[in-house]
Each structure stands twice: as C-alpha cells, then as structure tokens.
Amino acid sequence: MILALAGGVGGAKLADGLYRALGPDTLAVVVNTADDFDLYGLRISPDADTVLYTLAGIANPATGWGLAGDTFETLAMLRRYGEDTWFQVGDHDFATHLLRTQRLREGWSMTRVLAAFTGALGVRARLLPMADEPVATMVATPDGELAFQDYFVRRRHSDTVRGVRFAGIEAARIPDAVRQAVRDASAIIFCPSNPIVSIGPILAVPGMRDLLRSTSAPKVAVSPIVGGRALKGPADTMLRDLGHEASPFAVVSLYHDLLTGIVIDHADAEQQARIALLGVRVLVTDTVMTSLADRIRLASEVAQFAAELRGDEGNV
Ligand code: FO1
Numbered sequence: 478m479i480l481a482l483a484g485g486v487g488g489a490k491l492a493d494g495l496y497r498a499l500g501p502d503t504l505a506v507v508v509n510t511a512d513d514f515d516l517y518g519l520r521i522s523p524d525a526d527t528v529l530y531t532l533a534g535i536a537n538p539a540t541g542w543g544l545a546g547d548t549f550e551t552l553a554m555l556r557r558y559g560e561d562t563w564f565q566v567g568d569h570d571f572a573t574h575l576l577r578t579q580r581l582r583e584g585w586s587m588t589r590v591l592a593a594f595t596g597a598l599g600v601r602a603r604l605l606p607m608a609d610e611p612v613a614t615m616v617a618t619p620d621g622e623l624a625f626q627d628y629f630v631r632r633r634h635s636d637t638v639r640g641v642r643f644a645g646i647e648a649a650r651i652p653d654a655v656r657q658a659v660r661d662a663s664a665i666i667f668c669p670s671n672p673i674v675s676i677g678p679i680l681a682v683p684g685m686r687d688l689l690r691s692t693s694a695p696k697v698a699v700s701p702i703v704g705g706r707a708l709k710g711p712a713d714t715m716l717r718d719l720g721h722e723a724s725p726f727a728v729v730s731l732y733h734d735l736l737t738g739i740v741i742d743h744a745d746a747e748q749q750a751r752i753a754l755l756g757v758r759v760l761v762t763d764t765v766m767t768s769l770a771d772r773i774r775l776a777s778e779v780a781q782f783a784a785e786l787r788g789d790e791g792n793v
Pocket of ligand 1: 484485486512522523524526527542543563564565566567570626629630675
C-alpha cells in the first residue's frame with residue numbers, strides 16, 4: 478500500500494495518477510483539512526473534496542476543484558438576497574457540504590464521513606483526514622490575520638504573507654486510521670502540494686513527524702516548484718515572503734528530517750548536487766501534469782523510484 482499526503486489540486490492530480498497506476502485498494506491519501514471552513518452554516522472541506530472528486534473522475538477539469546458540469550443557481554439566488562458570493566459552490570457540490578454537515582452534527586467523525594463518501598462514489602482508495610478535530614489555517618498579512626479562504630479565494634492570494642499558523646492544531650490528534658495507514662505503507666509520497674499551507678498542516682499535527690519517521694518506508698516528495706514558480710497557487714510567493722527560496726531545495730529543507738528522496742523537474746536539474754548533499758536522493762523527470770497520461774506516467778515513475786529507495790535501504 479502506498480500512502481500519499483496531499484493538499485489541493487496538484488496533490489489530487491498525483492493521487493489520481495497513483496490510483497490509476499497502482500490499481501484499486503492499494504492507495505491511501507491523507508488530506509489537509511486546515512483549509513476547511515464554514516459557509517452558510519455548512520462545513521466545507523475543499524482539499525478532501527478535491528481529492529474525492531478527482532479520484533471519482535467527476536472533478537471540474539477546468540479548475541481542478543468542484544464538480545464537472547455543475548451549475549450555480551443556488552449562488553445566483555443568494556446574490557438576489559444581496560449576498561457577496563465570493564466562494565463558488567456549485568449546486569451539486571452543495572449536496573456534499575449539506576450531507577457532511579448533517580453527518581458531523583449527528584456525531585460522525587471526518588474519517589467516517591470521508592469513508593462513506595468514497596464508498597458511495599465508488600472510489601477504492603482510502604481518503605483520510607489529517608485529524609478529526611477542526612484546524613484552521615490563519616495567514617498573517619500587512620492588513621492583519623486572515624482566515625485561509627479569505628486570503629486564498631476572496632483576496633486571490635495577493636497579500637504579502639508574514640506568517641502562517643494552524644489554529645486548533647494543539648488539540649488535533651492523529652486518527653487511528655492514519656496511524657494504521659503509515660504502518661501499512663510501503664512508501665510515503667508527499668504530493669506536489671504547497672509545502673507551507675497544504676502539507677504543512679498535516680506535518681504539524683502533534684506526533685505526525687515522529688510517526689512518519691518511525692517507519693522505514695521510503696518517503697519521497699514531488700516538488701511543487703518548477704523553475705522557481707509554483708505550478709498552481711501561491712507556493713512560490715509564499716515561500717519567498719517567508720524567507721525561503723522558491724526551489725526544490727527549499728522544499729527538501731522544509732521536509733528535511735523526513736525525506737528519503739525528491740522528484741524534481743528537468744528545469745531544476747542543476748539543483749541535484751546541492752540536494753544530494755543533504756542526503757536526499759533525487760530523480761529528475763518531467764513533473765508538470767497537464768493530461769491524465771502525465772499523471773499516470775509521473776505516478777509510475779515516483780512509485781518505481783520509491784521501490785528503488787526501498788531496495789537501497791535493504792528493506793524490500
Ligand atoms: N478556489 C477558488 O480559487 N475559488 C473558488 O471560488 C473556489 C470554490 C471552491 C468550492 C468548493 C471546493 O471544494 C473548492 C473550491 N475552491 C475554490 C478551491 C479551494 O478553496 C482551494 O483551492 C484550496 O483550499 C487550496 O488548496
């Protein structure tokens with residue numbers, strides 16, 4: 478079984494490649510839940526839903542989030558009431574949020590909700606939240622601290638980032654299903670998601686870094702930074718704002734105590750030697766995923782690289 482750690486759209490794409498390359502029942506994905514928030518009384522879990530819809534083959538191909546072919550009549554009606562509908566929730570997408578909210582109110586955990594949703598949509602990968610307790614990413618900017626979706630969607634991630642914190646993280650616990658998945662994993666893949674606000678919260682759950690270090694399974698990251706730029710979203714400017722380089726080397730530095738290997742793009746091949754000095758093995762390949770074939774090819778190469786690293790550790 479392969480375990481992937483994923484955030485938003487980039488993470489979902491690689492998770493999808495792994496799902497299709499490895500076959501059903503061999504993949505577990507731990508998703509960031511610190512982007513989750515409440516809107517119109519509903520609990521929204523953007524990263525979990527992005528992975529869910531992508532693996533189910535029903536994600537909107539244009540945005541990567543939301544549902545293919547969705548309509549927006551509910552938002553249109555909300556606008557007639559004078560609401561500022563800055564967050565685009567589609568009519569079908571609303572059903573997911575309604576049911577999740579209902580289930581959580583009935584006392585279900587997020588772990589149970591996601592298991593039910595994957596089962597209902599025919600997804601034969603395990604989709605696990607990083608924690609069942611609510612955690613909220615807060616972004617410090619020159620205009621004050623912003624809730625994550627305010628920063629990301631409402632203000633189009635245009636603010637300078639002075640700091641990031643994960644409210645509620647001290648009370649978050651690693652779900653038993655995540656502990657089991659880490660124990661069962663023959664490799665752990667850090668998807669090409671934002672290292673600060675997508676993978677960062679997962680690693681910030683108390684005990685998570687120790688748990689990941691406790692397994693001898695190889696841990697391989699795929700860099701979300703290619704040629705100094707984020708493939709999607711603000712990871713590059715966020716890294717620079719927080720005093721890092723926007724480079725695969727910086728990604729390795731952030732995961733320094735965890736990684737066995739990193740997959741970087743040909744555009745960054747010159748960083749190979751510098752990364753190798755940190756004791757991390759490097760695979761250079763094409764990492765930009767524009768088609769389904771790209772996802773499957775990259776996922777196969779990543780899985781093969783991890784298998785080689787397992788061999789290196791004499792632990793096949
Ligand atoms: N991202 C946007 O940039 N604009 C939106 O209006 C938006 C709506 C949305 C609705 C449901 C959902 O599951 C995700 C949605 N996202 C939207 C994506 C999401 O908020 C971000 O990509 C993630 O939080 C960052 O990983």
